[in-house]
Amino acid sequence: MTQRTRAGLLALCLLAVLWATAAFVPLPYVTYYPGPTVDILAEDSGDEIVEVTGHQAYHDDGELRMTTVYVSTPQEDVSLPELLRAYFDPDAAVWPRSSIYGPEETDESSDRQSEAAMVSSQDTAIAAALTQLGEKVDPLVEVLDVTPGLPADGKLEVRDVLLRVGGTKVTGAQDAVDAVDAASPGEPVEFVVRRGKKEVAVDVTPEEVDGDLRIGITPGVGFDFPFQVSVDIADNIGGPSAGLMMSLAIYDTLTPGSLTGGADIAGTGTITPAGKVGPIGGIQQKIAAARDAGAELFLVPADNCNAIGGVDPGDMRLAKATTLDGAVKTLDDWVADPDTDLPSCEETAS
Numbered sequence: 001m002t003q004r005t006r007a008g009l010l011a012l013c014l015l016a017v018l019w020a021t022a023a024f025v026p027l028p029y030v031t032y033y034p035g036p037t038v039d040i041l042a043e044d045s046g047d048e049i050v051e052v053t054g055h056q057a058y059h060d061d062g063e064l065r066m067t068t069v070y071v072s073t074p075q076e077d078v079s080l081p082e083l084l085r086a087y088f089d090p091d092a093a094v095w096p097r098s099s100i101y102g103p104e105e106t107d108e109s110s111d112r113q114s115e116a117a118m119v120s121s122q123d124t125a126i127a128a129a130l131t132q133l134g135e136k137v138d139p140l141v142e143v144l145d146v147t148p149g150l151p152a153d154g155k156l157e158v159r160d161v162l163l164r165v166g167g168t169k170v171t172g173a174q175d176a177v178d179a180v181d182a183a184s185p186g187e188p189v190e191f192v193v194r195r196g197k198k199e200v201a202v203d204v205t206p207e208e209v210d211g212d213l214r215i216g217i218t219p220g221v222g223f224d225f226p227f228q229v230s231v232d233i234a235d236n237i238g239g240p241s242a243g244l245m246m247s248l249a250i251y252d253t254l255t256p257g258s259l260t261g262g263a264d265i266a267g268t269g270t271i272t273p274a275g276k277v278g279p280i281g282g283i284q285q286k287i288a289a290a291r292d293a294g295a296e297l298f299l300v301p302a303d304n305c306n307a308i309g310g311v312d313p314g315d316m317r318l319a320k321a322t323t324l325d326g327a328v329k330t331l332d333d334w335v336a337d338p339d340t341d342l343p344s345c346e347e348t349a350s
Contacts (some may be wrong), residue, residue, distance in 0.1 A: 026077035026078060026079065027078055027079065027080060027083060028096060028097045028098065029078050029083055029094050029095065029096060029097055030071060030072050030078065030094070030095045030096070030097050030100045030101070031071070031072045031078060031082060031083065031086040031092060031093070031094055032069050032070070032071055032086070032092060032093040032094075032095065032281075032282050032285050033069065033070040033086070033089070033091070033092050033285060034067075034069065034070070034091050034092075034285045034286070034288040034289035034292065035067070035068030035069045035070045035285070035286075035289055036068055036289070037065040037066065037067050037068070037266060037289050037290060037293040037295070038065060038066050038068070038233065038234070038237070039063040039064065039065050040064050040065070040066055040231065040233075040242075040245055040246055040249035041059070041060075041062060041063055041064050041249050041252065041253070041260075042063070044232060044234075047232065048253075049231060049232050049233070049249075050229070050230070050231055050249050050250055050253045051229070051230045051232065052227070052228070052229050052253060052254065053227065053228040053229075054226075054227030054228055055227045055229075055254060056254075057253050057254065058252075058253060058254070058255060058256050058257070059253065060252070060257065060258035060260075060262075061258055061260075061262040062252075062258045062259070062260030062261060062262045062263055062264070062265070063260065063263075063264040063265065063266075063295075064245055064248050064249045064252065064259070064260060064265055064266075064267075065245065065264065065265065065266035065267075065290060065293060065295055066233075066237075066241075066242035066245040066246065066266075066267075066268070067245075067266055067267070067268050067286035067287075067289045067290050068237055068286070068289065069281070069282035069285045069286060069289075070285075071100070071282070073107045073110060074097075074101045074105045074106055074107055074109075074110050075106055075107045076107075090310075090312065091284070091285060091288035091312075092285065093282070093284060093285065100281075111238070112145055112147065113238075114238025114239050115145060115235075115238050116144040116145035116218050116220070117238060117239050117240045118233065118237065118238045118239060118240070118242075119144045119145070119158060119159070119220075120144055120220050120221065120222075120240065121239070121240040121241075121242060121243045121246070121270070121271070122230075122231045122233070122246060123142075123221075123222050123223055124221075124223075124240075124243055124271055124272065124273055125231065125242075125243045125244075125246035125247040125250060125271055126223065126225060126229045126231070126246075126247075126250055127223045127225075127273040128243070128247040128271045128272065128273055128274070128275045128324050129229075129247045129248075129250035129251040129254065129324070130225060130226070130229075130250075130254075131273060131274065131275060132247075132251055132275055132324050132325060132328070133251065133254060133255070135225075135226050136226060137223050137224070137225060137226075137273065138223065138224040139221055139222070139223055139224075139273075140161050140162075140221075140222050140223060140224050141161070141162045141170050141171070141172060141173050141175070141176065141219055141220070141221065141222065142159055142160060142161050142162065142219070142220065142221075142222030143156050143157065143158055143159065143160040143162065143193075143217050143218070143219060144158065144217075144218045144219065144220040145158060145217065145218035146158060146216060146217055147216035147217070148216075149216070150207070150209075150214060150215060150216025151204050151205055151206060151207055151214075151215045151216055152204050152215040152216045152217045153216060155191075155202045155203075155204050156191060156193065156202065156204065156215075156217055157195060159222070160193040160194070160195050160200075161193055161194040161195075161222060162175075162176050162191065162193055162219060163192045163193060163194060163199070164190070164191075164192040165179035165180070165189060165190075165191055165192075166179040166180075166182070166183060166189045166190060167190070170219075173219040173220055173221070176217075176219045177219070180206050180213055180214070180215055181212070181213055183206050183213060185206070185207075185208060185213065186205065187205065188203035188204060188205045189203065189204055189205070189206060189215070190202070190203055191203075191204055223273070229250055229254075231246050231249070231250065233246075240270045240280075241268050241269065241270060241280035241281070241286075242268070243269060243270045243271030243277075243278075244267055244268065244269035244270070244271050244277050244299060244301070244321060244324065244327060245266070245267050245268065245269075245299075246271075247271050247275070247324050248267075248324070248327060248328070248331070251324070251328065258335075259328070259331050259332075259335075260331065260335065261331075261334075261335030263296050263297065263335065264293075264294055264295045264296050265295060265296065265297045265298075265299070265331065266286075266289075266290035266293065266295035266297070266298050266299070266316075267290075267297075267298055267299025267300070267321065267327075268280050268283065268286045268299070268300075268301065268304075269299065269300075269301035269304075269321055270301075271324060275323050275324035275325055276322075276323055276324075277301050277302065277321045277322055277323060277324065277327070278301060278303065279301050279303035279304045280301060280304065283300065283301075283304040283307050283308055283311075284307065284308060284310070284311040287300075287308065287311050287313055287316075287318070288311065288312070290316060291312070291313055291314045291316050295316050296315075296316060296317065296338075297316065297317045297318075297319060297331075297334055298313065298316050298317070298318050298319070299319055299320075299321040299327055299330070300318050300319065300320055300321060300345060301320075301321055301322075302320050302321065302322045302345075305320060305345030306345075308345060317334075317338075317342065318344070318345065319334070319342040319343055319344065320342075320343040320344055320345050321343075322343070326343065330342055330343060
């Protein structure tokens, strides 16, 4: 064996070792893939996903699908082969980790943020649908999340309505934060909350975490509704991006006739209490998920229109959604004539 041959073999061995090492070294990226879709008008274990008490409910044919995305978690190791697989998959995407997650974010903290966002999104979707129907909806402050192991754990509950904290009337989420900050370390603070139909008072003693007093809750905006509406989405689905589709499903459930005309309709978008549709992440993956699920029409948030280039919707039509009122009109028009002109992202581009 010549010296040149030996050198060549050594170089190949070193190259193989480098590639093998690179294949298992985690890289600072996040992958996005199409996730499952959920028909919010359907039943789950025999119960309607949208349930109404104190008002007539109408359950008709058709589907209103919320769409989801599989996203690698903050602490998940993404290797080079996984990145290459996502990069060359036309329905997947790759993003720098720093553009999706904070530097200290963990799987647990990400899950808790996502769960709190879903609680808030459900309430806001109900508020948007009822406002669209002309019902009076009053804002309030409620508990969106309780952190396990911190002082509020076991004392306060998600959806407790905050009435008074430390003797201060709560009119906004910041009132609760300020009342805890003003407390003396080691001294209990009285929380008066409405839990269901009862008023409950509990003492919670703040503890110091990273130099600040904490009790371990996330307060946020909730609403006082004229009757009870609930949306029972699986616990493993979080985030605010289903707001538009939940509000459409609630609107459909509270009005006679089928908003979908018996068709399979999907979409995405956040929603405000006033019915404005906002942008979401993973729009291309959500369109792909809806296409693969057999949806006939997909509602795209107006602010996501510039991000759908290159996505293949198949036979599914795409329609731009700017407001809940506009989305309802779009569905009415499409059901009456599937070939009619609809608000489109091409209008936005022009």
